[in-house]
Amino acid sequence: CSVSTxxxxxxxxxxxxxxxxxxxxxQVFKAADIQIEWEEHYxxxxxxxxxxxxLTWESLESVRRNGVGLKGPMATPIGKGHRSLNxxxxxxxxxxxxxxxxxxxxxxxxxYDNVNLITIRENTEGEYSGLEHQVVRGVVESLKIITRQAxxxxxxxxxxxxxxxxxxxxxxxxxxxxxQKTDGLFLKCCREVAEKYPEITYEExxxxxxxxxxxxxxxxxxxxxMPNLYGDIISDLCAGLIGGLGxxxxxxxxxxxxxxxxxxxxxxxxxxxxxxxxxxxxxxxxVTMLRHLKLQDxxxxxxxxxxxxxxxxxxxTADLGGSSTTTDFTKAICDHL
Amino acid sequence: CSVSTxxxxxxxxxxxxxxxxxxxxxQVFKAADIQIEWEEHYxxxxxxxxxxxxLTWESLESVRRNGVGLKGPMATPIGKGHRSLNxxxxxxxxxxxxxxxxxxxxxxxxxYDNVNLITIRENTEGEYSGLEHQVVRGVVESLKIITRQAxxxxxxxxxxxxxxxxxxxxxxxxxxxxxQKTDGLFLKCCREVAEKYPEITYEExxxxxxxxxxxxxxxxxxxxxMPNLYGDIISDLCAGLIGGLGxxxxxxxxxxxxxxxxxxxxxxxxxxxxxxxxxxxxxxxxVTMLRHLKLQDxxxxxxxxxxxxxxxxxxxTADLGGSSTTTDFTKAICDHL
Ligand SMILES: CC(C)[C@H](C(=O)O)[C@@H](O)C(=O)O
Ligand SMILES: CC(C)[C@H](C(=O)O)[C@@H](O)C(=O)O
Numbered sequence: 001c002s003v004s005t006x007x008x009x010x011x012x013x014x015x016x017x018x019x020x021x022x023x024x025x026x027q028v029f030k031a032a033d034i035q036i037e038w039e040e041h042y043x044x045x046x047x048x049x050x051x052x053x054x055l056t057w058e059s060l061e062s063v064r065r066n067g068v069g070l071k072g073p074m075a076t077p078i079g080k081g082h083r084s085l086n087x088x089x090x091x092x093x094x095x096x097x098x099x100x101x102x103x104x105x106x107x108x109x110x111x112y113d114n115v116n117l118i119t120i121r122e123n124t125e126g127e128y129s130g131l132e133h134q135v136v137r138g139v140v141e142s143l144k145i146i147t148r149q150a151x152x153x154x155x156x157x158x159x160x161x162x163x164x165x166x167x168x169x170x171x172x173x174x175x176x177x178x179x180q181k182t183d184g185l186f187l188k189c190c191r192e193v194a195e196k197y198p199e200i201t202y203e204e205x206x207x208x209x210x211x212x213x214x215x216x217x218x219x220x221x222x223x224x225x226m227p228n229l230y231g232d233i234i235s236d237l238c239a240g241l242i243g244g245l246g247x248x249x250x251x252x253x254x255x256x257x258x259x260x261x262x263x264x265x266x267x268x269x270x271x272x273x274x275x276x277x278x279x280x281x282x283x284x285x286x287v288t289m290l291r292h293l294k295l296q297d298x299x300x301x302x303x304x305x306x307x308x309x310x311x312x313x314x315x316x317t318a319d320l321g322g323s324s325t326t327t328d329f330t331k332a333i334c335d336h337l
Numbered sequence: 338c339s340v341s342t343x344x345x346x347x348x349x350x351x352x353x354x355x356x357x358x359x360x361x362x363x364q365v366f367k368a369a370d371i372q373i374e375w376e377e378h379y380x381x382x383x384x385x386x387x388x389x390x391x392l393t394w395e396s397l398e399s400v401r402r403n404g405v406g407l408k409g410p411m412a413t414p415i416g417k418g419h420r421s422l423n424x425x426x427x428x429x430x431x432x433x434x435x436x437x438x439x440x441x442x443x444x445x446x447x448x449y450d451n452v453n454l455i456t457i458r459e460n461t462e463g464e465y466s467g468l469e470h471q472v473v474r475g476v477v478e479s480l481k482i483i484t485r486q487a488x489x490x491x492x493x494x495x496x497x498x499x500x501x502x503x504x505x506x507x508x509x510x511x512x513x514x515x516x517q518k519t520d521g522l523f524l525k526c527c528r529e530v531a532e533k534y535p536e537i538t539y540e541e542x543x544x545x546x547x548x549x550x551x552x553x554x555x556x557x558x559x560x561x562x563m564p565n566l567y568g569d570i571i572s573d574l575c576a577g578l579i580g581g582l583g584x585x586x587x588x589x590x591x592x593x594x595x596x597x598x599x600x601x602x603x604x605x606x607x608x609x610x611x612x613x614x615x616x617x618x619x620x621x622x623x624v625t626m627l628r629h630l631k632l633q634d635x636x637x638x639x640x641x642x643x644x645x646x647x648x649x650x651x652x653x654t655a656d657l658g659g660s661s662t663t664t665d666f667t668k669a670i671c672d673h674l
Contacts, residue, residue, distance in 0.1 A: 140482075145478050181471065
């Protein structure tokens, strides 16, 4: 990116605290002197027939065109006859890999020190197929779908990520002792890709055992790759180790290099509009977006400013035991830049 | 049970360290003056066509006849054309509820204090249906089955358990925001049963969020009830909080009041026969068997002896940082009785 062509990125501020934490990202990017044009899109108040959801077709087109986006929390409106906002985004943009880095924040104490994990979740199939039906009254079934194509794709992403981020080990998480064909296919694909990365240690860990090991000693793991539902579960577990979803970034990778970063916590309607929200998860997600754009220096600078502000402890939002407002915390980060 | 009619219970010592830890149970029961006749059964060396597994029909008949049994770790022999030992037991004996109490052991420090949870897992259906097939090359699917009958049955067990064990809250764990029909049916059944237990607080928690809450603050939960795979995952996570599967009991409940208690850790072939194994999980499982038989006094006495031995710290096996042999540790427990 030359100075004269700013980055264009789609921004979904989202619901509840979304607009406030999105504002925080804008401020911090400005302070870091990042030339960016945000193309803002909102969740519609009517179902768009082209997406079958409250997300408009134009907003999806915007992400496709820009190649990068940032998303705040969205509360799927209640009612029937439409698709969930998150799932619409994943399906329509073919966001096949969900990357969630999870690391201890210096100075913010939890039961665990030095957590440093990356979960990479297959994001398009598995238990999220949406294929469910009643066989007879009182007997329902749902289909978990595993394909070779999607498994290879996410495995390839995971190993490539490990290699380009100086990581040493990829653990494939599964339950192939029970689901021999589905999770078995997933593992087979991981093994095939592992062959191409002899410098990365590859191992397979059963999901129940993985959860036990994670709570006993998260340092046993490095990069974890897994089918959709296991990724949903394990990424939340990992977030819990370092303080919760308010602190962990997330980035969805789609075909053709699309990246949609997102805060995966809720929209916290109880504190919305009160200038109390913690923007850390969205800020760190925005950092992953910058890394995706290969703006490593800017990404490092902003990440350091966020982590240092939290580490110093003078400005912290209420969820971290402090009493700062969103704007004070944001200003403190900007001052670090 | 009058003194003249001893309990008859089936015993599967199991593989690896199984025989050593089973011996420990026998010693401790003897020291506690429990009149019991163990009917020992082993995993066969040939597939029994009546069970399609290495478990003999006679061994299953023994559990059915006695109504209670205790099982050490079993390593399913590798190869094709037979059923897993654990799954054969669950299916053939219709062991519909798997109850795993998980509590902090006084004096044995982990990152968590005062954990006191009960996970109750549906044990017969869900993701463990065994129904999987390849649709076309590179596309496989597995069926998760949820039935009204099995869901009501395990929910009923969970609420009854809560009520009779002085517990206050039952949390149903699910992913009904994604699997609306299957997990939705499970929740519907839990709600129906909850109506009958107004004195028990009932709540529903999404599995990803549950895992995050468990690692942040396990005291938020009391009794948890859930479909098969979630139970597999969460019970291991909980075990991790207090030190691992070597310390947590498990009991499977079947139709007609059958109870098969089991240690759910592995057979640890590396230390088998060396008098190094920790018998705690099997001992505490045997305690749950006694509770099932309503021998609360004996159960309390033995449980106290085990916990006190560990708390004092003089005799501990290597996995708990001590240097006692299995027999020394067992003797210390017997001395407490
Ligand atoms: C809100 C829900 C549908 C979603 C999921 O299950 O994927 C969320 O838990 C997440 O992890 O992004
Ligand atoms: C060994 C395996 C089949 C089993 C399961 O998945 O149920 C185990 O993890 C358990 O929890 O008893």
